[in-house]
Amino acid sequence: MKTSNALELESVSKTFSSGNRTVVAVDDMSLKIDYGKVTGLIGPDGAGKTTLMRLATGLLLPDQGRIMVLGIDAVQNPLRVQSSVGYMPQRFGLYEDLTVQENLDLYADLQGVSDKDRTERYQELMHMTGLAPFTNRLSGKLSGGMKQKLGLACTLIHPPRLLILDEPTVGVDPVSRRELWSIIYRQVQDEGMSVLLSTAYLDEAERCDEIILMHQGKRLGQGAPRSFSQPLKGRVFHISAPAINKRSLSIRLNSIPGITDAIIEGEKVRVVTETEGMPDLVAYFPDDSNLKIEPAEPIFEDAFIATLGTEKKTRVPYDLAPLQQKNISRQEASEVVIEVKNLKRKFGDFIAVNDVSFQVKRGEIFGLLGANGAGKSTTFRMLCGLLPVTTGTVRTAGHDLRTASAEARGKIGYMAQRFSLYANLSVEQNLRFFASAYGLARKRKKTRIGWALSTFELAPYRDTIAGDLPLGFKQRLAMAASLMHEPEILFLDEPTSGVDPLARREFWLRINTLAESGVTVLVTTHFMDEANYCDRLIIMSEGKVLAEGSPAELKSSIQRPDLPDPTMEDVFITLIEYGKNTEGQAA
Amino acid sequence: MNRSLRKRMRLKGLIRKESLQILRDPSSIAIAFIMPVILLLLFGYGVSLDAKHIRLATVVEQPDTNTAGLIGAFQHSEYFIPVLYHTVQDAEIALMEHKVDGIVWLRNDFSDRLLSRKTAPIGVYVNGVNANQARISVGYIQGVWQTWLSSFSRDQGHDLKTPVMIEPRIWFNAAVNSRYFLVPGLIAVIMTLIGALLTSMVVAREWERGTMEALMVTPIRISEILLGKLIPYFILGMGGMFLSVAMAVWLFDVPLRGSFLALTAASALFMMVALGMGLLISTVAKNQFVAGQIAIITTFLPAFILSGFIFQISAMPEPIQFITHIIPARYFVAILQTIFLAGDIWPIILSNCAALLIMMFVFFGIIKKKAHKRLI
Numbered sequence: 001m002k003t004s005n006a007l008e009l010e011s012v013s014k015t016f017s018s019g020n021r022t023v024v025a026v027d028d029m030s031l032k033i034d035y036g037k038v039t040g041l042i043g044p045d046g047a048g049k050t051t052l053m054r055l056a057t058g059l060l061l062p063d064q065g066r067i068m069v070l071g072i073d074a075v076q077n078p079l080r081v082q083s084s085v086g087y088m089p090q091r092f093g094l095y096e097d098l099t100v101q102e103n104l105d106l107y108a109d110l111q112g113v114s115d116k117d118r119t120e121r122y123q124e125l126m127h128m129t130g131l132a133p134f135t136n137r138l139s140g141k142l143s144g145g146m147k148q149k150l151g152l153a154c155t156l157i158h159p160p161r162l163l164i165l166d167e168p169t170v171g172v173d174p175v176s177r178r179e180l181w182s183i184i185y186r187q188v189q190d191e192g193m194s195v196l197l198s199t200a201y202l203d204e205a206e207r208c209d210e211i212i213l214m215h216q217g218k219r220l221g222q223g224a225p226r227s228f229s230q231p232l233k234g235r236v237f238h239i240s241a242p243a244i245n246k247r248s249l250s251i252r253l254n255s256i257p258g259i260t261d262a263i264i265e266g267e268k269v270r271v272v273t274e275t276e277g278m279p280d281l282v283a284y285f286p287d288d289s290n291l292k293i294e295p296a297e298p299i300f301e302d303a304f305i306a307t308l309g310t311e312k313k314t315r316v317p318y319d320l321a322p323l324q325q326k327n328i329s330r331q332e333a334s335e336v337v338i339e340v341k342n343l344k345r346k347f348g349d350f351i352a353v354n355d356v357s358f359q360v361k362r363g364e365i366f367g368l369l370g371a372n373g374a375g376k377s378t379t380f381r382m383l384c385g386l387l388p389v390t391t392g393t394v395r396t397a398g399h400d401l402r403t404a405s406a407e408a409r410g411k412i413g414y415m416a417q418r419f420s421l422y423a424n425l426s427v428e429q430n431l432r433f434f435a436s437a438y439g440l441a442r443k444r445k446k447t448r449i450g451w452a453l454s455t456f457e458l459a460p461y462r463d464t465i466a467g468d469l470p471l472g473f474k475q476r477l478a479m480a481a482s483l484m485h486e487p488e489i490l491f492l493d494e495p496t497s498g499v500d501p502l503a504r505r506e507f508w509l510r511i512n513t514l515a516e517s518g519v520t521v522l523v524t525t526h527f528m529d530e531a532n533y534c535d536r537l538i539i540m541s542e543g544k545v546l547a548e549g550s551p552a553e554l555k556s557s558i559q560r561p562d563l564p565d566p567t568m569e570d571v572f573i574t575l576i577e578y579g580k581n582t583e584g585q586a587a
Numbered sequence: 588m589n590r591s592l593r594k595r596m597r598l599k600g601l602i603r604k605e606s607l608q609i610l611r612d613p614s615s616i617a618i619a620f621i622m623p624v625i626l627l628l629l630f631g632y633g634v635s636l637d638a639k640h641i642r643l644a645t646v647v648e649q650p651d652t653n654t655a656g657l658i659g660a661f662q663h664s665e666y667f668i669p670v671l672y673h674t675v676q677d678a679e680i681a682l683m684e685h686k687v688d689g690i691v692w693l694r695n696d697f698s699d700r701l702l703s704r705k706t707a708p709i710g711v712y713v714n715g716v717n718a719n720q721a722r723i724s725v726g727y728i729q730g731v732w733q734t735w736l737s738s739f740s741r742d743q744g745h746d747l748k749t750p751v752m753i754e755p756r757i758w759f760n761a762a763v764n765s766r767y768f769l770v771p772g773l774i775a776v777i778m779t780l781i782g783a784l785l786t787s788m789v790v791a792r793e794w795e796r797g798t799m800e801a802l803m804v805t806p807i808r809i810s811e812i813l814l815g816k817l818i819p820y821f822i823l824g825m826g827g828m829f830l831s832v833a834m835a836v837w838l839f840d841v842p843l844r845g846s847f848l849a850l851t852a853a854s855a856l857f858m859m860v861a862l863g864m865g866l867l868i869s870t871v872a873k874n875q876f877v878a879g880q881i882a883i884i885t886t887f888l889p890a891f892i893l894s895g896f897i898f899q900i901s902a903m904p905e906p907i908q909f910i911t912h913i914i915p916a917r918y919f920v921a922i923l924q925t926i927f928l929a930g931d932i933w934p935i936i937l938s939n940c941a942a943l944l945i946m947m948f949v950f951f952g953i954i955k956k957k958a959h960k961r962l963i
Binding site: 089096 | 593596597599600601603604607608611612793796797798799800801802803804805806807808960961962963
């Protein structure tokens with residue numbers, strides 16, 4: 001059968017069962033994807049994006065429905081589908097113990113590319129990805145961005161007619177992200193390739209020709225990015241108030257009925273309302289805060305939140321009151337609680353952290369921003385005393401935690417990057433365990449567990465096995481557990497990695513509230529936009545600190561006439577390129 | 588490009604990739620070459636099921652030329668280290684303290700009884716905790732006693748009371764050296780390790796690292812993926828086998844009485860069975876830990892315990908003997924011990940090979956049915 005669509009699904013369903021739970025990953029879905037376009041598959045975690053892609057590549061059989069890929073039935077003829085599509089899974093399977101060239105050779109062999117075509121194609125791909133100087137390097141020793149580019153090159157060795165990419169840019173630095181996108185677009189323009197990709201970065205959605213919004217295995221909408229954002233015209237605003245800091249402002253705005261979303265964006269707060277126009281804010285800001293409200297142009301992200309975020313939104317102001325402190329005095333606020341000097345960490349001949357220095361003051365949100373592999377987590381582990389330093393000094397709350405007493409360690413809370421709670425214990429059992437581990441007993445233990453369950457809205461899940469929680473809730477539980485003993489300093493290692501945009505927002509709201517109550521928060525992230533939530537931050541790349549400062553300072557430092565309102569991503573890209581140039585000059 | 592050419596290209600690519608990985612992965616090399624060497628050294632030198640250098644307490648209540656002769660006979664035996672004690676009580680304490688393994692007690696009427704040709708006047712105690720060694724020790728002590736007694740009688744100029752003398756003759760392993768049957772048996776264990784454990788783990792590793800998913804979406808066929816694993820690990824396993832045989836023959840002086848060709852052919856067949864088990868496990872286990880556990884419990888341990896490599900199958904309880912029939916290593920151990928110690932005894936070799944052949948077809952039949960190019 002001849003079709004005019006690159007991909008066509010007809011009432012496709014796919015259910016998974018594990019134990020006695022069944023999950024409907026794709027629920028009676030029908031869709032069509034055009035030839036020669038970049039189509040983005042967007043949706044929160046567990047929406048069924050990966051399952052959809054695996055169905056389209058013949059890696060999974062649907063329970064029902066028909067899947068036509070390039071006019072070929074994927075159920076009847078998976079092998080033919082597989083010889084004409086290119087698919088890059090979420091963690092592309094590079095053989096890390098093979099070199100760049102050997103990986104390419106393997107995929108060229110598997111795709112049946114002749115020796116004659118090969119040389120030419122290699123040159124083209126290596127030029128496009130900038131990997132030419134590294135062909136003899138083991139792919140395991142490439143940076144995260146280079147790995148992704150190599151993965152993409154491997155899928156493109158035999159130019160596929162349909163390219164399917166599952167979160168190709170996740171955890172990759174902005175420079176590599178930009179390069180990946182330009183490679184993808186070049187394929188579409190030069191080869192007429194059709195592309196289907198999923199992404200966790202909502203700003204990337206704007207770069208797609210068409211977007212399919214997915215939620216709980218269903219298609220919520222399909223169309224150009226503008227077709228999603230345009231209906232929101234008149235519902236998006238920028239609010240600023242000179243008298244109130246942006247963090248408190250966003251927390252307060254978030255709790256107002258009629259406001260769907262309020263996030264810090266640059267020095268302002270971006271607000272999406274439920275209906276056209278801004279609700280009357282006077283009642284909430286009686287002390288004449290001099291609010292400045294300007295209408296803003298809606299983007300896809302606003303539409304995403306407006307469509308999916310309404311039912312999830314929490315209205316109750318967060319009660320983080322039981323946490324010790326409140327208004328920190330001026331003197332306390334200038335107190336340095338973390339001091340890092342010339343910190344260095346080597347693993348063999350690999351320098352993971354190279355000469356890093358910074359200070360964190362009490363009550364700050366301090367960010368470590370960088371791509372995967374920049375050395376953020378290694379720095380964190382040394383700060384928490386989990387890893388010995390190679391050279392340099394680290395003082396956390398006045399102690400070197402490597403040698404400090406248990407009491408000193410009680411001042412910090414640590415939330416590891418990977419889910420580090422007991423997956424086979426219930427939510428309450430986990431909390432009870434962590435309370436005991438921190439030495440809480442009787443009344444205090446009971447109060448703190450009650451506090452955790454209510455503050456993090458885990459009460460309905462108290463008997464749920466932690467492993468069965470949705471990812472966002474797991475993160476909440478992990479954060480609750482790290483706060484059981486009311487630490488002064490909280491370390492959050494990539495708390496939002498792999499979490500969908502909705503859960504990310506909610507998580508930051510909690511972090512903001514926590515910081516407002518006086519807790520010092522150190523957080524690592526690879527999401528550039530999250531830097532805006534920090535009071536101060538360092539930008540890291542390849543173990544080194546590229547810049548330090550407040551988001552506003554960093555942005556103004558790269559302001560140019562042609563870049564009047566730079567984003568954090570611009571800062572990052574400029575710094576990386578500046579670094580490359582100076583390196584080039586030195587060499 | 589035509590189809591068969593593409594197919595060859597894909598297979599060649601996979602095999603090259605796998606070989607590079609093996610060469611760069613220290614753990615593969617360790618399992619294929621270092622582990623066999625360690626196991627062989629351990630079993631060749633360290634583990635011995637023979638009783639040698641048994642520390643024997645000798646208590647002589649009334650020393651004379653006869654007792655001296657008998658004790659001398661113990662001293663000359665390579666199996667015993669006699670230690671002299673004056674009273675039997677001392678000797679018993681030494682036995683309890685594990686200073687000696689047994690006691691030979693010659694009472695004060697030893698010479699009288701001997702000359703009056705009454706029955707054996709010696710008392711023997713053995714530490715029975717290690718039953719195997721105890722049994723062997725008793726046998727050896729009896730042997731020394733009988734030999735001495737017969738030569739004594741001859742010297743005295745009259746025949747021995749005993750009308751019949753058993754003269755044992757041990758075939759195939761004349762020196763009754765346990766190393767001779769342990770070392771060949773070990774080859775079966777080593778090949779199981781490479782074929783089943785290593786192979787199932789490297790496939791599981793591909794699942795874990797996501798490389799399998801990427802492979803699956805290329806035009807490759809599932810049979811090619813399997814062959815791409817089978818061929819390199821077959822070569823690796825045969826390499827391990829040759830290494831083990833070389834060490835057995837040249838380092839441990841185990842005789843190889845059968846033909847090298849028969850040995851290679853039978854090993855190749857067993858290697859296929861072991862690889863079949865490994866690939867079968869990998870269709871079920873998709874992470875390395877589970878794959879390793881399954882491989883150890885279902886292939887490695889049975890090859891160790893139930894194959895007749897250490898423990899005699901005919902000495903096992905009936906139900907266990909019955910179970911050994913589904914252990915491939917059992918047939919291979921029988922072949923190995925035959926080829927090494929007895930020679931090309933075709934009826935035994937062929938019947939065991941037939942069993943292996945059937946198992947190979949069963950395993951690959953199940954794999955063909957179970958393996959498909961899908962994630963679930």
